[in-house]
Amino acid sequence: MPMKGRFPVRRTLQYLSQGDVIFKSSVKVMTVNYNTAGEPTSPPTSKFVFFNIPQIQYKNPWVQIMLFRNMTPSPFLRFYLDSGEQVLVDVEDKTNKEITEHIKKILGKSKETLEKEEREREKLSHPATFGPKKYHLRECMCEIEGQVPCPAFVPLPKEMRGKYKAPLKNESSA
């Protein structure tokens, strides 16, 4: 399978999962206005768009991200929250790292919030239960270590089988 695009590493799961900007649930739309031609000062916003926007979208699949090229003289980001508030972020003169730090600070979920959510999620599922693969780790009791193995692979000993126990019971009762 050939690598596609100029920096194919941007398409790898490892790179995408390294994005650390997770927006608060009130952020619905993110708009980026930038220019493709050279900017007067050196760090270009197109680098932020090229490298960091895929990471942000991967971590926030329900946030709509729109890019507008060559419409305004200076680059900026605009966030539309669900309360109708619009947050403007001027990104001229900022490297892509600075931009991500800035938006993480103003609109990203803090580490405590993320940890709390993680703990809530863990509470819902118990690792010892078994059932459908969607909700549990194991599907059947036979998969758990230390339990009787599945009779499909290893036949049960005679004493545990119904067709051995039944005639014995009939004999003892008759």
Place this chain on the structure above:
Amino acid sequence: MAPGGCLLLALLLLAGTVQGQHWSHGWYPGGKRDISAPQAVPAWSPWLVPCRGRKSRHDPPAKSKASRLKVPPPVDPAELCVVTERYRQHRLVLGALRSIFRSEVVQRKHEAQKDAEDSAAVLEEHRLLMAWNDAENARQRARREERIRKEKEEQKMQKLQAMENKAKVMEAFLKEKEKEVLQLQEEAKTFITPENLEARIEECLDNPRNYNFAIDKEGRIVKRTALS
């Protein structure tokens, strides 16, 4: 030899039937009469005879089942109607209850989330962050305006400089031209006009000049030959 041939045939047939592929013969490894069966076999060996699925797809039904007549289980039509109707109602009610409970759980979760977000502390924090963002924007704006102002000044300086250069060049050009004009004026004094033509001819004839000389690379006269 006919009896010998018959014996050979019988032997071959026997061999053929004994090594038949039917599962009940037990000749395959792990079968009933397998030599290795008495040895210790691990409980999870895949070669033990399975208790389920003993017949493969292509085995014929057993002789004891030759007279078996497959009949569906007996059903009382009235009972069937009643029971299906009761089941239908039961499932309807249970399904409705389940969906109500599900939607209730989801609603409760959403409300809890909203409460967590709308709390005063969260709003306050949001307000502070927005204020900080505005401050950053203002700072950036100041920097940008400064930069634009500087650029404008530089442009003005460059324009002035260009104009000065132009003026200088023009001045130099005019000076050059003036010098040429003055030189021409000077030369005009030694021009030969119809009035002093005769005087000049007399003068030339009176002062013969010898142009027969050679010069070296430095321009000094090296050789002269006499005028004949």
